[in-house]
Amino acid sequence: MANNYKLRDLKKRIDSAKSLNTPPSKKKKESGAGFGFKISTEIIAALVVGVGIGLIVDKYLGTKPFGLIIFFIFGAIAGFLNVYRVMRRIEKQ
Protein backbone atom coordinates (compact mmCIF):
# COMPACT_ATOMS: atom_id res chain seq x y z
CA MET A 1 0.00 0.00 0.00
CA ALA A 2 2.71 2.42 0.99
CA ASN A 3 4.62 1.52 -2.14
CA ASN A 4 1.62 2.38 -4.22
CA TYR A 5 1.46 5.82 -2.71
CA LYS A 6 5.15 6.32 -3.29
CA LEU A 7 4.77 5.33 -6.94
CA ARG A 8 1.88 7.70 -7.41
CA ASP A 9 3.85 10.47 -5.78
CA LEU A 10 6.79 9.76 -8.05
CA LYS A 11 4.59 9.85 -11.11
CA LYS A 12 3.18 13.18 -10.02
CA ARG A 13 6.67 14.56 -9.56
CA ILE A 14 7.80 13.25 -12.94
CA ASP A 15 4.79 14.78 -14.62
CA SER A 16 5.33 18.15 -13.01
CA ALA A 17 9.01 18.06 -13.97
CA LYS A 18 8.06 17.21 -17.55
CA SER A 19 5.59 20.06 -17.74
CA LEU A 20 8.32 22.41 -16.53
CA ASN A 21 10.63 21.33 -19.34
CA THR A 22 8.18 21.52 -22.22
CA PRO A 23 7.42 25.09 -23.26
CA PRO A 24 3.82 26.09 -22.61
CA SER A 25 1.74 25.70 -25.77
CA LYS A 26 1.31 28.96 -27.61
CA LYS A 27 -2.28 28.16 -28.53
CA LYS A 28 -4.59 30.28 -26.47
CA LYS A 29 -7.15 28.28 -24.60
CA GLU A 30 -10.60 28.96 -25.88
CA SER A 31 -13.24 30.16 -23.45
CA GLY A 32 -15.98 27.72 -22.54
CA ALA A 33 -18.66 30.00 -23.95
CA GLY A 34 -16.87 30.26 -27.27
CA PHE A 35 -16.52 26.51 -27.49
CA GLY A 36 -20.17 25.91 -26.65
CA PHE A 37 -21.15 28.49 -29.20
CA LYS A 38 -19.16 26.77 -31.93
CA ILE A 39 -20.79 23.43 -31.16
CA SER A 40 -24.32 24.82 -30.98
CA THR A 41 -24.06 26.62 -34.32
CA GLU A 42 -22.99 23.35 -35.95
CA ILE A 43 -26.06 21.52 -34.65
CA ILE A 44 -28.45 24.37 -35.42
CA ALA A 45 -27.12 24.82 -38.96
CA ALA A 46 -27.59 21.13 -39.76
CA LEU A 47 -31.08 21.15 -38.27
CA VAL A 48 -32.03 24.23 -40.28
CA VAL A 49 -30.92 22.54 -43.51
CA GLY A 50 -32.67 19.29 -42.57
CA VAL A 51 -35.96 20.98 -41.77
CA GLY A 52 -35.66 23.12 -44.91
CA ILE A 53 -35.20 20.09 -47.15
CA GLY A 54 -38.04 18.31 -45.34
CA LEU A 55 -40.45 21.18 -45.93
CA ILE A 56 -39.46 21.44 -49.61
CA VAL A 57 -39.90 17.69 -50.11
CA ASP A 58 -43.31 17.83 -48.43
CA LYS A 59 -44.39 20.74 -50.56
CA TYR A 60 -43.49 19.21 -53.91
CA LEU A 61 -44.16 15.53 -53.24
CA GLY A 62 -47.19 16.04 -51.00
CA THR A 63 -45.86 13.67 -48.37
CA LYS A 64 -46.79 15.89 -45.45
CA PRO A 65 -45.63 15.31 -42.66
CA PHE A 66 -43.26 12.42 -43.33
CA GLY A 67 -40.63 14.37 -45.28
CA LEU A 68 -40.29 16.82 -42.40
CA ILE A 69 -40.01 14.04 -39.82
CA ILE A 70 -37.44 12.02 -41.75
CA PHE A 71 -35.29 14.98 -42.75
CA PHE A 72 -35.47 16.43 -39.26
CA ILE A 73 -33.92 13.21 -37.98
CA PHE A 74 -31.33 13.27 -40.77
CA GLY A 75 -30.57 16.87 -39.87
CA ALA A 76 -30.10 15.99 -36.22
CA ILE A 77 -27.70 13.17 -37.10
CA ALA A 78 -25.83 15.46 -39.51
CA GLY A 79 -25.54 17.98 -36.67
CA PHE A 80 -23.88 15.40 -34.46
CA LEU A 81 -21.63 14.43 -37.34
CA ASN A 82 -20.58 18.08 -37.68
CA VAL A 83 -19.85 18.26 -33.96
CA TYR A 84 -17.80 15.06 -34.20
CA ARG A 85 -15.76 16.54 -37.05
CA VAL A 86 -15.17 19.78 -35.17
CA MET A 87 -14.03 17.82 -32.13
CA ARG A 88 -11.67 15.73 -34.24
CA ARG A 89 -10.21 18.88 -35.78
CA ILE A 90 -9.64 20.36 -32.32
CA GLU A 91 -8.01 17.13 -31.13
CA LYS A 92 -5.56 17.26 -34.03
CA GLN A 93 -4.33 20.73 -33.12
Next chain:
Amino acid sequence: MAAKDSPLKQFEVIPYSKTEVANYDISFTNSSLSMVITVAVITLFLTLTVNPRSLVPTRMQLISELMYNFIAQLLSDTVGDNAKKYFPFVFSLFMFVLIGNMVGMIPYQFTFTSHIVVTFALASVVFIGVTILGFVNHGIKFFTFFYIPGVPFYMHPLLIPIEVISYLSRPISLSVRLFANMLAGHTLIKVFASFVVAMPFFTGALPLVFIVALTGLEILIAFLQAYVFAILTCLYINDAYHLH
Protein backbone atom coordinates in the same frame (compact mmCIF):
# COMPACT_ATOMS: atom_id res chain seq x y z
CA MET B 1 -38.78 47.83 -35.32
CA ALA B 2 -36.46 48.75 -32.47
CA ALA B 3 -37.77 51.13 -29.82
CA LYS B 4 -36.27 54.58 -29.38
CA ASP B 5 -33.49 53.70 -26.96
CA SER B 6 -33.35 49.96 -27.42
CA PRO B 7 -29.95 48.21 -27.34
CA LEU B 8 -30.86 46.91 -30.78
CA LYS B 9 -31.21 50.36 -32.29
CA GLN B 10 -27.55 50.31 -33.32
CA PHE B 11 -28.32 47.59 -35.86
CA GLU B 12 -30.92 49.62 -37.70
CA VAL B 13 -30.18 50.10 -41.40
CA ILE B 14 -30.81 53.68 -42.42
CA PRO B 15 -30.91 54.43 -46.15
CA TYR B 16 -29.30 57.72 -47.10
CA SER B 17 -30.97 57.87 -50.49
CA LYS B 18 -33.82 56.05 -52.13
CA THR B 19 -32.60 54.21 -55.20
CA GLU B 20 -34.50 51.47 -56.92
CA VAL B 21 -33.43 49.50 -59.96
CA ALA B 22 -35.94 47.09 -61.45
CA ASN B 23 -37.89 46.94 -58.16
CA TYR B 24 -34.75 46.11 -56.18
CA ASP B 25 -33.89 48.50 -53.38
CA ILE B 26 -30.22 49.39 -53.83
CA SER B 27 -30.18 52.48 -51.61
CA PHE B 28 -26.89 53.59 -50.17
CA THR B 29 -27.29 52.84 -46.45
CA ASN B 30 -25.18 53.24 -43.34
CA SER B 31 -24.27 49.59 -43.84
CA SER B 32 -22.90 50.36 -47.31
CA LEU B 33 -21.07 53.40 -45.95
CA SER B 34 -19.47 51.20 -43.31
CA MET B 35 -18.31 48.75 -45.98
CA VAL B 36 -16.90 51.57 -48.11
CA ILE B 37 -15.00 52.88 -45.08
CA THR B 38 -13.69 49.37 -44.40
CA VAL B 39 -12.44 48.86 -47.95
CA ALA B 40 -10.92 52.34 -47.98
CA VAL B 41 -9.12 51.72 -44.68
CA ILE B 42 -7.76 48.36 -45.89
CA THR B 43 -6.60 49.75 -49.23
CA LEU B 44 -5.02 52.88 -47.79
CA PHE B 45 -3.36 51.06 -44.91
CA LEU B 46 -1.88 48.26 -46.99
CA THR B 47 -0.71 50.45 -49.88
CA LEU B 48 0.68 53.29 -47.78
CA THR B 49 2.52 51.13 -45.27
CA VAL B 50 4.10 48.81 -47.82
CA ASN B 51 4.87 51.60 -50.28
CA PRO B 52 8.36 52.54 -48.95
CA ARG B 53 9.41 48.88 -49.41
CA SER B 54 12.22 49.41 -46.94
CA LEU B 55 14.40 46.45 -46.08
CA VAL B 56 14.25 47.39 -42.42
CA PRO B 57 10.51 47.78 -42.03
CA THR B 58 8.86 50.51 -40.05
CA ARG B 59 6.29 49.52 -37.42
CA MET B 60 3.37 50.02 -39.77
CA GLN B 61 5.01 48.07 -42.58
CA LEU B 62 5.65 45.31 -40.07
CA ILE B 63 1.93 45.13 -39.27
CA SER B 64 1.07 44.72 -42.95
CA GLU B 65 3.73 42.07 -43.41
CA LEU B 66 2.55 40.26 -40.29
CA MET B 67 -0.99 40.07 -41.68
CA TYR B 68 0.33 38.82 -45.01
CA ASN B 69 2.48 36.18 -43.34
CA PHE B 70 -0.33 35.16 -41.03
CA ILE B 71 -2.68 34.27 -43.88
CA ALA B 72 0.09 32.86 -46.09
CA GLN B 73 1.12 30.54 -43.26
CA LEU B 74 -2.47 29.56 -42.55
CA LEU B 75 -3.06 28.71 -46.20
CA SER B 76 0.11 26.70 -46.69
CA ASP B 77 -0.57 24.79 -43.46
CA THR B 78 -4.09 23.77 -44.42
CA VAL B 79 -4.23 23.67 -48.22
CA GLY B 80 -0.63 22.77 -48.96
CA ASP B 81 0.81 22.86 -52.49
CA ASN B 82 -2.04 24.66 -54.22
CA ALA B 83 -2.25 27.37 -51.58
CA LYS B 84 -0.74 30.31 -53.48
CA LYS B 85 -3.64 30.55 -55.94
CA TYR B 86 -6.18 31.23 -53.21
CA PHE B 87 -4.17 33.72 -51.22
CA PRO B 88 -5.80 36.86 -52.72
CA PHE B 89 -9.28 35.51 -52.03
CA VAL B 90 -8.68 34.37 -48.47
CA PHE B 91 -6.65 37.48 -47.62
CA SER B 92 -9.36 39.83 -48.92
CA LEU B 93 -12.01 37.89 -47.05
CA PHE B 94 -10.00 37.91 -43.83
CA MET B 95 -9.19 41.62 -44.06
CA PHE B 96 -12.76 42.56 -44.95
CA VAL B 97 -14.20 40.71 -41.96
CA LEU B 98 -11.41 41.76 -39.60
CA ILE B 99 -11.42 45.47 -40.44
CA GLY B 100 -15.22 45.41 -40.69
CA ASN B 101 -15.39 44.10 -37.12
CA MET B 102 -12.79 46.60 -35.95
CA VAL B 103 -14.49 49.54 -37.66
CA GLY B 104 -17.67 48.40 -35.92
CA MET B 105 -15.92 48.79 -32.56
CA ILE B 106 -15.72 52.56 -33.04
CA PRO B 107 -18.63 54.18 -31.17
CA TYR B 108 -21.50 55.37 -33.39
CA GLN B 109 -20.12 53.30 -36.24
CA PHE B 110 -22.35 50.70 -37.82
CA THR B 111 -21.16 47.07 -37.69
CA PHE B 112 -22.08 45.43 -40.97
CA THR B 113 -20.90 41.97 -39.85
CA SER B 114 -23.72 41.97 -37.28
CA HIS B 115 -26.22 41.44 -40.10
CA ILE B 116 -26.84 37.90 -41.28
CA VAL B 117 -27.47 39.14 -44.84
CA VAL B 118 -23.88 40.29 -45.10
CA THR B 119 -22.27 37.28 -43.45
CA PHE B 120 -24.48 34.83 -45.33
CA ALA B 121 -23.57 36.50 -48.62
CA LEU B 122 -19.88 36.12 -47.75
CA ALA B 123 -20.36 32.50 -46.69
CA SER B 124 -22.35 31.77 -49.86
CA VAL B 125 -19.52 33.10 -52.01
CA VAL B 126 -17.16 30.71 -50.21
CA PHE B 127 -19.58 27.79 -50.39
CA ILE B 128 -20.51 28.19 -54.08
CA GLY B 129 -16.90 28.89 -55.01
CA VAL B 130 -15.63 25.81 -53.20
CA THR B 131 -18.33 23.61 -54.73
CA ILE B 132 -17.44 24.83 -58.23
CA LEU B 133 -13.78 24.27 -57.40
CA GLY B 134 -14.58 20.71 -56.37
CA PHE B 135 -16.35 20.03 -59.65
CA VAL B 136 -13.52 21.62 -61.64
CA ASN B 137 -10.94 19.47 -59.89
CA HIS B 138 -12.79 16.16 -59.79
CA GLY B 139 -15.58 16.49 -62.32
CA ILE B 140 -18.52 14.22 -61.62
CA LYS B 141 -16.36 12.26 -59.18
CA PHE B 142 -16.87 15.12 -56.72
CA PHE B 143 -20.11 13.38 -55.72
CA THR B 144 -18.04 10.62 -54.12
CA PHE B 145 -17.38 13.24 -51.45
CA PHE B 146 -20.70 12.15 -49.98
CA TYR B 147 -19.84 8.48 -50.23
CA ILE B 148 -18.03 7.03 -47.27
CA PRO B 149 -15.88 4.04 -48.20
CA GLY B 150 -15.82 0.96 -46.00
CA VAL B 151 -19.44 1.08 -44.93
CA PRO B 152 -21.93 -1.76 -45.55
CA PHE B 153 -23.92 -1.02 -48.74
CA TYR B 154 -27.30 -0.97 -47.00
CA MET B 155 -26.14 1.97 -44.87
CA HIS B 156 -25.61 4.29 -47.84
CA PRO B 157 -29.25 5.34 -48.30
CA LEU B 158 -29.00 6.67 -44.73
CA LEU B 159 -25.51 8.09 -44.82
CA ILE B 160 -25.64 9.95 -48.12
CA PRO B 161 -28.51 12.30 -47.09
CA ILE B 162 -26.73 12.93 -43.80
CA GLU B 163 -23.50 13.80 -45.59
CA VAL B 164 -25.36 16.06 -48.02
CA ILE B 165 -27.11 17.89 -45.16
CA SER B 166 -23.80 18.20 -43.34
CA TYR B 167 -22.27 19.72 -46.48
CA LEU B 168 -25.18 22.13 -47.04
CA SER B 169 -25.04 23.28 -43.42
CA ARG B 170 -21.54 24.72 -43.93
CA PRO B 171 -22.50 28.20 -45.16
CA ILE B 172 -25.15 28.48 -42.45
CA SER B 173 -22.85 27.62 -39.57
CA LEU B 174 -20.13 29.82 -41.07
CA SER B 175 -22.40 32.85 -41.34
CA VAL B 176 -24.36 32.35 -38.12
CA ARG B 177 -21.18 32.09 -36.07
CA LEU B 178 -19.80 35.44 -37.23
CA PHE B 179 -23.14 37.24 -37.18
CA ALA B 180 -24.26 35.99 -33.76
CA ASN B 181 -20.92 36.74 -32.11
CA MET B 182 -20.93 40.32 -33.32
CA LEU B 183 -24.62 40.82 -32.58
CA ALA B 184 -24.38 39.41 -29.05
CA GLY B 185 -21.24 41.36 -28.16
CA HIS B 186 -22.51 44.71 -29.34
CA THR B 187 -25.90 44.22 -27.69
CA LEU B 188 -24.25 43.27 -24.42
CA ILE B 189 -22.13 46.41 -24.40
CA LYS B 190 -25.22 48.54 -25.04
CA VAL B 191 -27.17 46.81 -22.27
CA PHE B 192 -24.39 47.43 -19.76
CA ALA B 193 -24.12 51.00 -20.98
CA SER B 194 -27.76 51.53 -20.07
CA PHE B 195 -26.98 50.24 -16.56
CA VAL B 196 -24.39 52.97 -16.14
CA VAL B 197 -27.10 55.58 -16.56
CA ALA B 198 -29.79 53.74 -14.64
CA MET B 199 -27.88 52.83 -11.47
CA PRO B 200 -28.01 55.27 -8.54
CA PHE B 201 -25.13 57.33 -7.09
CA PHE B 202 -21.68 56.15 -8.06
CA THR B 203 -22.56 52.48 -8.46
CA GLY B 204 -22.77 53.17 -12.18
CA ALA B 205 -18.98 53.01 -12.23
CA LEU B 206 -19.19 49.25 -11.79
CA PRO B 207 -20.84 48.46 -15.14
CA LEU B 208 -18.59 51.10 -16.68
CA VAL B 209 -15.55 49.07 -15.64
CA PHE B 210 -17.26 46.04 -17.05
CA ILE B 211 -17.81 47.80 -20.39
CA VAL B 212 -14.11 48.56 -20.63
CA ALA B 213 -13.32 44.87 -20.09
CA LEU B 214 -16.04 43.84 -22.55
CA THR B 215 -14.67 46.18 -25.21
CA GLY B 216 -11.31 44.46 -24.89
CA LEU B 217 -13.00 41.09 -25.18
CA GLU B 218 -14.95 42.31 -28.21
CA ILE B 219 -11.74 43.30 -29.99
CA LEU B 220 -10.39 39.82 -29.31
CA ILE B 221 -13.60 38.26 -30.65
CA ALA B 222 -13.48 40.55 -33.70
CA PHE B 223 -10.06 39.15 -34.53
CA LEU B 224 -10.93 35.57 -33.58
CA GLN B 225 -14.04 35.48 -35.76
CA ALA B 226 -12.15 36.83 -38.77
CA TYR B 227 -9.54 34.14 -38.14
CA VAL B 228 -12.18 31.42 -37.85
CA PHE B 229 -13.78 32.61 -41.09
CA ALA B 230 -10.43 32.46 -42.86
CA ILE B 231 -9.38 29.08 -41.48
CA LEU B 232 -12.72 27.47 -42.33
CA THR B 233 -12.47 28.85 -45.86
CA CYS B 234 -9.02 27.26 -46.09
CA LEU B 235 -10.36 23.93 -44.82
CA TYR B 236 -13.19 23.96 -47.35
CA ILE B 237 -10.75 24.74 -50.17
CA ASN B 238 -8.66 21.82 -48.94
CA ASP B 239 -11.75 19.57 -49.01
CA ALA B 240 -12.35 20.55 -52.63
CA TYR B 241 -8.91 19.14 -53.48
CA HIS B 242 -8.76 16.09 -51.27
CA LEU B 243 -12.02 14.18 -51.09
CA HIS B 244 -11.93 12.56 -47.66
